[in-house]
Amino acid sequence: MIPSTGTETRDDSSGLGTDLVLRASNVSVEYAGSRPTRAVREVSLELRRGEVLGIVGESGCGKSTFAYALTRMLRPPARMTAGVVEYYGRDGEVIDLAALSGDRLREFRWNKISMVFQSAMNALNPVTGIGSQMDDIFRTHRPGMDKAARRARAGQLLEMVGIDPRRLRSFPHELSGGMRQRVVIAMALALEPEIVVMDEPTTALDVLVQREILDEVERLRAELGFSVVFITHDLALLLEISDRLAVMYAGQVVEYAPAEQVATEPLHPYTRGLLRSFPDLRGQRREMHGIPGNPPDLREALVGCPFAPRCESVFEPCREITPPLRAPAGGWPVACHLHDPAHDDYSSEGGR
Amino acid sequence: MPATVTTQLVEAPAEAAVRGSGVLRTALRSRRLIAGLCIVGFFVLLGVVGPLFFGNPNLVGTVQHAGPSAAHWFGTTDIGQDVFAQTVVGARATLEIGAAAGLIATVVSVVIGIGGGYAGGWVDEALALLSNVALVIPTLPLVIVVAAFVKNTGLLPTVFVIALTSWAASARVLRGQTLSIRNRDYVLASKALGEPVWRIVLVEIMPNELPIIVSQYLFAMIFAILAQAGLAFLGLQSPDLLTWGNTLYFAQNAQALSSGDWWWFAPPGLCIALLGAGLALINFGLDELLNPRLRVYREPRARRAARADGTETGQ
């Protein structure tokens, strides 16, 4: 499923290799309530400069909530209850996101991390023009720019995503779905941020437009060198565009690996289930499978592996011991007893 | 998308609670709903039971213009009537008019709004035009003029006149809802299966609009009580009918205001306001219950204080 022009060439072009731009350590998020919903549970991920990190999982697995935690966009009743999110600037500055507040937080937003929201129709203010909304970004973050400069830059951004700059005067409802998403992407790149978080940016679009937008993102990323956190429930799409990906289940990361490895030899039974739930266009014809059952109630305390009730390879330890996210020798981090050397006898049977 | 996040993670438990046995518990958590139900319940009880304890509240007494006392809790009128008795007894007719006029207005709006919306075509166009016109033509002046022309101001005419001038806004809302529901898959499926029209409207469409209908009914009731009070105050209601509005009319006529008899005009108005507020609170409570977006999360005080400087959202 990985195109031949895949990840390797990209790394070369950005040339920034492996240095970190964002690190999340043990992040937990809770939705308050009479029984709090623990939506994200001790998630640790790293984002390298210039890479595309994919986060995939069923709806309700906590991937969007986690993205909101990364950008400090959680609102009550959601709250980050534990963990640290650190941003590493090019010039060596380290920013603890939790410590930001007030004007410093506002300044950080969009300058360093911007976001592309799922539905472009909803992410644009319906009653003001596109140009005016782009203008707001520059007015707030670049007070030195005069009106002409702001307009020129906005036009330039539109051109960059392939939209006629005259569209600055248009209102969101006058644009097609694909155009709106391009506008939203142009806005996300307005201040040339280091990181763009994309929350299901193409889910609401039809397949052809989806393809166009993805190509656009690829091109811009190669050109501008920003890093992307790409969130979707569509594993096929992620395998194609991301360098590494994290599979989330029940608020936890269950597998965290380079994309091509996940495509060829997924370790976690849940990842395998996800892979089997879409057709491989180039591979052999095979039967399609969903994953039977539903994710657990995140308000409950989870005992054992949260995936155990739905897992086809479930065995004794799964129901009692929660598997830690740990890399087996020569492998990558996975939270599954099958790959725990302590249970080696079983892992060979459970494999593919 | 935060809406999605909320939908998935926060509403899910709430929804489950509404469906399951926890309906009551969820409802009981809405302080507004509770307060509203208590207020309205109190007045309903007053209207049902209250009159039994008082003979004729219009009985003339010897103690005139007396302020509140142990004998006359709300004082007396210029001819010695007990204002407390009048207020308690007046609750019944006031509630009756409110409930009945509200009901008629709601039925009319359901027929015109849902009927038109479902029928479509020129029927819908005509009914929509009718509601829109009824909405912009000032109703109370019309009611006043009609009431003056008709000169029949008993309970029933009052109810009908008020009802027929207050259905339009609600009909418009219901029509809009019906238009959107009409084309949903399950309605189209029922149609394809050849279900009769009445069944589709009553079973597939109406239940989905029930929250709106209930809310519109509560608003219609508030409007009816206010309109009735206004009409009575202008002397356009039979003086034999004891309502809070009529009490105010007599108070104004006897210049209770300039002679300083505040106890005469204060209770009926306050009762109208309280009853109206009670109905509005029920409405808000139901709204919060059924529309989770309106539900406001309140942080525990300790936590709010702890991070008083930097807020999570940067507001």
Next chain:
Amino acid sequence: MRLRYIGRKLGFYLVAAWIAITLNFFLPRLIPGDPVAVIISKQQQTGTVPLGEADQLRRLLGLGSGSLAGQYGQYLNSLAHLRFGLSITVFPTPVIDLVRQAVFWTLILVGIATLLSFALGIALGTVTGWKRGSRLDAIVPATTLLTAVPYFWLALLLVYLFANTWQIFPAQGGFDPALDVGWNGAFISSAIQHSLLPAITLIVASVGGWLLGMRNMMVATLAEDYVVAAEAKGLTPLRVMAKYAARNAVLPSVSGFAVSIGFVVTGQIVMEQVFNYPGVGNLLFAAVQNQDYPLMQGIFLAISFAVLGANLLVDLLYGFIDPRTKEA
């Protein structure tokens, strides 16, 4: 495309105006007996009735000679020439003169008070919605109570407190009757002084509705993606609140403004009775008491046209503040 929207709105209000006029045509038919005889006999009690008044009345009341259509035509003709007949209440002043005067007083008072109330309610609603979940939420139950208070009762209360007890404002009338009516300083300041208490009543009684509506819309709008996105962009809270949240949340209030004008005018009618304010409400009340049918009809038409005109203005304004209107 915008022209089509304006045209459609104009068309609608023409239909509405026609319906109001036609309703008015049928109203006198509700009077038991011969209304013209009733009216003429009433007029004779107060003074000499000019010749031809009976005919004029007949036509105006839509009871002219000939078929129903013919009567309707005569009635429309009378309206077109602004012949509303003579008032019984202030005989023999033409109805049109009385209405003109009264409309002037009411329009200024209601107009200014309603705009102030709307602006205040929207501003307060914006802030309480923005700071949802804070201590400001306490304002909600209090305002709910306020919205359920009958206007006229609030007027009674305020007159009792501010005019009778503390004597801060005059209790009655629209101006000091000792002064000459005209555009002079003394008269205008007297008029303003007299209008303060009615205006305050109107504002206090109606501000709550705007506030609650706006607050609820704000709370709902704050959950919208574009508001979240604006926050993620690091825009200043003021800009997010005003340009992204409030700008959208206010739309239903503006379209609701049209509908509520009728409601406010209605409240005003009863309220003027308390203040003895020389406006339309007071005149209507006098007309009702004197069974002054020509005056009642004239007032009903005047109020209808004022409300329809205000509605039209609001609708046209709405077309400009919501760019999507053209397609709706």
